[in-house]
Amino acid sequence: MKRSLTRRLVPLVAAIAALAAAPTTSVAQDTQAAPSASHRQLAVGPQYDSTHVYVEPGTEQAFVASWVATFGGRTIGPNATQVTPMPSRTLSELVLSPVGTLSVFDYTTPVPYPFGSERTGWLVTDLDQAVRAARTDGAAVTVAPFADPIGRDAVVQFPGGISAQLYVHTTPPSYPDLASVPENRLYLSPDAVGAFLRSYLAFTGGWIVSDDRRADGAAIGLPGTVYRLLRLTSGFGTTTVAVTDGHLPYPFGRELTGYGATDLGATLERAKAAGASVLWGPVRAGGRDSAMVRFPGGYVAELHTDR
Numbered sequence: 314m315k316r317s318l319t320r321r322l323v324p325l326v327a328a329i330a331a332l333a334a335a336p337t338t339s340v341a342q343d344t345q346a347a348p349s350a351s352h353r354q355l356a357v358g359p360q361y362d363s364t365h366v367y368v369e370p371g372t373e374q375a376f377v378a379s380w381v382a383t384f385g386g387r388t389i390g391p392n393a394t395q396v397t398p399m400p401s402r403t404l405s406e407l408v409l410s411p412v413g414t415l416s417v418f419d420y421t422t423p424v425p426y427p428f429g430s431e432r433t434g435w436l437v438t439d440l441d442q443a444v445r446a447a448r449t450d451g452a453a454v455t456v457a458p459f460a461d462p463i464g465r466d467a468v469v470q471f472p473g474g475i476s477a478q479l480y481v482h483t484t485p486p487s488y489p490d491l492a493s494v495p496e497n498r499l500y501l502s503p504d505a506v507g508a509f510l511r512s513y514l515a516f517t518g519g520w521i522v523s524d525d526r527r528a529d530g531a532a533i534g535l536p537g538t539v540y541r542l543l544r545l546t547s548g549f550g551t552t553t554v555a556v557t558d559g560h561l562p563y564p565f566g567r568e569l570t571g572y573g574a575t576d577l578g579a580t581l582e583r584a585k586a587a588g589a590s591v592l593w594g595p596v597r598a599g600g601r602d603s604a605m606v607r608f609p610g611g612y613v614a615e616l617h618t619d620r
Contacts, residue, residue: 355443356517356548360488361436363407363414364495364570365478367429368610373404373419375588376610382587383580383608384572386410391419396466398459399425409488412572413495419610427455431468431476432569433497435549440465440481447479451512471512473505493573493619497552500566503541506556510543519547528555529598534562534605542599564592564605564613573619577602580616584608 356362368376377388390406402422408415416434418424437443444454447469455476456468464482471477501509514520522544530538533555541556553571574580581591584606592613594604603617 354518355437355439355446357436357438358490358548359494359550360409360414360491361486362550363416363434365431365434366415366417366569366610366612367424368417368419368612370419370421372610373406373417376608376612377406377408377417379584379587379589379609380408380410380415383584383589384410384412391417393421394462396461397425397428398456401425401428411492412574413491413493413570414488427468427476431478434466434478434480436486437479437481440467440479443467443479444469447516450515451508452516471516472508473499473501475499475501475509475513494550495573496571496615497550498568498571498615499552499554500559500561501554501556502559503556506541506543506554509554510545513552514545514547517545517547517549519545519549519552522546525599531596532598532603533557533565534593535560536596564607568605568613568615571603571615571617574616575619577604577616577618581606584616 366376373391377391380386381388386409388406388408391404392406393402394405395401396403396405396418400422401420401424404417404419404421406417406419408417440458444458444467448454452469452471454467455470456466456478458465458467461480463484464480466478466480468476468478499509510521523542524544525542527539528542530536530540532542533540543554543556545552545554577595581595581604585591589606589608592605592607595602596604601618603615605613606616607613
């Protein structure tokens with residue numbers, strides 16, 4: 314009897330041990346331990362994290378006018394300046410709108426490589442510390458620190474090819490709080506998402522808010538399909554990650570940022586009246602309405618209900 318009971322218990326104990334050792338969710342496979350406090354202190358605030366908008370030559374004023382007519386806000390500039398470590402010239406304008414900050418570039422010379430591939434500019438508390446942290450957390454420094462007319466910058470690239478510019482100002486800026494925090498919208502393959510999340514979450518001090526493996530494909534132009542959708546948050550704001558097979562219809566994957574609107578219909582009407590065109594939607598998916606809009610100058614943005 315004792316020997317028989319032992320034979321029955323041994324497999325049960327082994328199974329319990331294996332279950333305890335296994336990750337309980339897919340999130341556990343994609344992330345690593347919480348980052349150190351020093352990483353979390355790198356962010357200043359989402360109103361200081363600007364989408365980098367490279368417009369078609371000669372369209373900077375048309376874009377800015379359309380954006381402000383749609384969302385409100387004010388601008389600083391434009392100024393003809395050099396914002397890269399190598400010789401170049403651009404009209405540069407900062408747009409402070411209630412739904413997000415934009416750094417607008419209208420180059421009058423060719424754009425030096427790799428500029429134009431970075432999605433956002435993040436204000437950090439200490440540039441040198443941020444560069445060291447990026448390397449430690451698995452990102453590559455693709456543009457080493459350099460001086461610009463009002464501070465210092467560097468460009469880092471996270472696994473999956475996601476680039477961001479880090480910056481500090483000689484005189485710390487003061488921007489108003491946002492009415493709606495924009496979403497940094499990323500598209501990644503299943504092969505890249507794990508390494509990206511480990512690096513990105515460690516650097517930003519962020520965490521996964523939700524991980525939906527059966528999100529409605531209508532939100533990315535593929536009604537009747539599903540995809541994996543992750544929502545992340547950190548001191549640098551919010552990020553959505555669409556994990557797809559890359560079979561995306563235009564313009565999905567071309568947008569950099571998603572913007573919240575209390576009344577999406579009214580916002581789309583203002584955008585169209587200001588020269589923008591609606592490329593997709595509005596559609597209802599994942600509990601919110603969304604649309605894809607192209608502004609003068611070529612900037613494509615996702616707009617969604619924010620309530």
